[in-house]
Amino acid sequence: MxxxxxxxxxxxxxxxxxxxxxxxxxxxxxxxxxxxxxxxxxxxxxxxxxxxxxxxxxxxxxxxxxxxxxxxxxxxxxxxxxxxxxxxxxxxxxxxxxxxxxxxxxxxxxxxxxxxxxxxxxxxxxxxxxxxxxxxxxxxxxxxxxxxxxxxxxxxxxxxxxxxxxxxxxxxxxxxxxxxxxxxxxxxxxxxxxxxxxxxxxxxxxxxxxxxxxxxxxxxxxxxxxxxxxxxxxxxxxxxxxxxxxxxxxxxxxxxxxxxxxxxxxxxxxxxxxxxxxxxxxxxxxxxxxFLLNRGQKESKSLGNVTDPMELAESFGVDTLRYFLMREVAFGQDGSYSPEAIVTRTNAELANSFGNLAQRTLSMIHKNMDGRLEAFETTEADEALLATVRSACHEGLPREFEKLAFSIGIDEWMKAVYACNQYVDDQAPWGLKKTDPERMKAVLQTLYLAIRDLALAIQPVTPTKAAAVLDMLGIPAGERLYADLPDRGWFDALVAKGHVVEKPMPAFPRLELPEESSD
CATH class of the missing domain: 3.40.50.620 (HUPs)
Structure with a gap:
């Protein structure tokens, strides 16, 4: 214990x-x-x-x-x-x-x-x-x-x-x-x-x-x-x-x-x-x-640059703000933020990279496999990707978070997200649909395994959005601890019970700058 x-x-x-x-x-x-x-x-x-x-x-x-x-x-x-x-x-x-x-x-x-x-x-x-x-x-x-x-x-x-x-x-x-x-x-x-x-x-x-x-x-x-x-x-x-x-x-x-x-x-x-x-x-x-600095300056009433955190959360989303603050600043040092920095960072990483990965994968499973998961054989390329994801989610992120090095831990996680996106480009599952439908299924389900690990690992930072992704994947609420990460039995269980992947909702929509901030 x-x-x-x-x-x-x-x-x-x-x-x-x-x-x-x-x-x-x-x-x-x-x-x-x-x-x-x-x-x-x-x-x-x-x-x-x-x-x-x-x-x-x-x-x-x-x-x-x-x-x-x-x-x-x-x-x-x-x-x-x-x-x-x-x-x-x-x-x-x-x-x-x-x-x-x-x-x-x-x-x-x-x-x-x-x-x-x-x-x-x-x-x-x-x-x-x-x-x-x-x-x-x-x-x-x-x-x-x-x-x-x-x-x-x-x-x-x-x-x-x-x-x-x-x-x-x-x-x-x-x-x-x-x-x-x-x-x-x-x-x-x-x-x-x-x-x-x-x-x-x-x-x-x-x-x-x-x-x-x-x-x-x-x-x-x-x-x-x-x-x-x-x-x-x-x-x-x-x-x-x-x-x-x-x-x-x-x-x-x-x-x-x-x-x-x-x-x-x-x-x-x-x-x-x-x-x-x-x-x-x-x-x-x-x-x-x-300290957290506003565009490099300490906030003060006399400068008129004091930010209400709830306004930021309302403009950009709670999980997005949480992610930005933990990702942007080396914990222990001073850091800076601005609405532009929040939008740029989170669009690049959460919306375009992780959010888009989950959205594309689940949409293709829903559309091209009738949402049904199947037992499948992995190739060397699949196992290489899963090893990269495992290394980041099971080892890299937890190791750095234990040291309170949040930005480094998230960087480890992002490398795995990028590896997944590179794998999508390399495997081109949309093309495989016509030429090799069985291979397409293996590629999409390899990504399904990877997305589960990625969502599970990032829960401390983006609890609500990570839970939404895990819900879409069908991962039971009681099976989301770090100790569950190495387990692959959850996938077999979903296959056995005939789990159907519904049409996904975007977990991390792209952000726009609020109008008053862009003048």
Whole structure:
């Protein structure tokens, strides 16, 4: 029995509506979750929203709402985005949830019992936008007297009574963790964090008294937890912490925290230190992916280039958008997108190559064989094609997806798609209809076998469209796991029961650019 798999995204800060970066992370996590399920693993997948902190409190005030009203409204958009993009989460967690307050207070008490929390006075630079504290040495000059964080956000000088966490105490164990193979990927992020820890860790301010929108610090009137203590705890709340639940025993430690590269410090320094303090096992891996740029530029409201991911999904289709994002960008690096790039890439690969392959093959079987499958003998050319497809679908794509190298895995898959199309051109089944009808049947059915493997392999990326192709092929819903790939008995079973291939519907129609994008 393969071991269970627990994957989380970062929980989104809902002080604005979802943008393409939120969609990118949610889709990537969903591809991983679906891929692991297809391997036969018991998967738990959690995403959600991080709703506390000064930034939310101020935003609510600006809008004349209570923080809870704003949180309810904005969190709804994020959940709708996940649902609209076919993200198969098991729990959409909100930090306003009652069980989350219980879990956050429990981890606080565990850190306090370890002697790692003490009361003092905080004076220093704080970025409301990042919800992060920065050392003077990390700041850059803005306009006039303004100082900016390393992320380019304004910082303000803050003075208040605060609880502190003894982060400095964990410098050596953290260094050891960061240097251990595989904990933090990709390597560039690992090197950054090692350098940060080696430069010396200072104790961390972990409570605030200047606002009250957050989880209350136990037995400390007027203090709410620093938003990151509360936010990070969501990963264990969702498994029932602090109770010893069946889910907790099964899924913790997490297999993967998937996050953006801008919050790696919180997940690979603060979070492991909190867990070490509380006596909780550490997650197995953190992966910091890159940013998605709009025509090479970072999206920002001031540039007016913020994209609603649901509009993209509506224009181009959910599976098409998912495919483009996983195919176009080397996962871990920054990538760029534009409507033109989406149309060009997906027309070339999904519509013209895979979609057309499935459409032509099934149409010819329907038309020239009355839709009936038959037992057939393969030639060397047929077996060569099937070996190419097998290599891509059974080995290449799964191997690369296991490493989160989605674009490389899909490239392996595309090579097999191209090989099928080349085989169609070489064998010319339309000509064989008159000269050698038995050979025509063998060619079409060899393609039938290949298309089944191709559709089965690409399910994590294009779940709805791949399912539509598998439905047209007549593959039962219970026979679509990766373990089913090597099996050839399914074809014999379809022949035996007299399966009829109906006239196919196009799985991946060609896309046009929306009119407003082409001016």
């Amino acid at each position: 393969s071991e269970p798999y627990y994957i989380t995204t970062a929980i989104s800060y809902p002080n604005g509506r979802p943008h393409i970066g939120h969609a990118y992370e949610a889709i990537a996590a969903d591809v991983i979750a679906r891929f692991q399920r297809l391997q036969g693993r018991d998967v738990r997948f959690q995403t959600g929203t991080d709703e506390h902190g000064l930034k939310m409190a101020r935003k609510a005030e600006e809008q004349g709402k209570t923080p809870r009203e704003l949180a309810d409204e904005m969190s709804g958009y994020f959940q709708a985005m996940c649902d609209g993009l076919d993200v198969s989460y098991d729990r959409f967690i909100r930090t306003v949830d009652a069980d989350h307050h219980v879990a956050s207070q429990a981890i606080w008490k565990a850190m306090e019992a370890k002697g790692d929390l003490y009361l003092d006075r905080y004076e220093g630079w704080y970025s409301v936008r990042d919800e992060a504290y920065y050392d003077e040495s990390e700041l850059t000059a803005g306009e006039g007297e303004e100082k900016l964080s390393p992320q380019g956000t304004p910082v303000e000088w803050t003075v208040e009574e605060s609880w502190f966490f003894r982060l400095s105490k964990y410098q050596e164990p953290l260094l050891e963790l960061l240097k251990s193979p595989g904990f933090l990927e990709p390597e560039s992020r690992r090197n950054e964090m090692i350098a940060f820890v080696e430069s010396g860790l200072r104790d961390l301010s972990v409570s605030r008294t200047s606002f009250d929108w957050g989880v209350k610090v136990p037995d400390s009137d007027g203090h709410v937890m620093y938003v990151w203590v509360d936010a990070l705890t969501n990963y264990i709340t969702g498994l029932g912490y602090p109770d010893d639940t069946e889910m907790w025993r099964k899924f913790w430690p997490a297999s993967l925290h998937l996050i953006g590269k801008d919050i790696v410090r919180f997940h690979t320094i603060y979070w492991p230190a909190f867990l070490m303090s509380a006596g909780i096992a550490l997650p197995k891996q953190v992966f910091g992916h890159g």
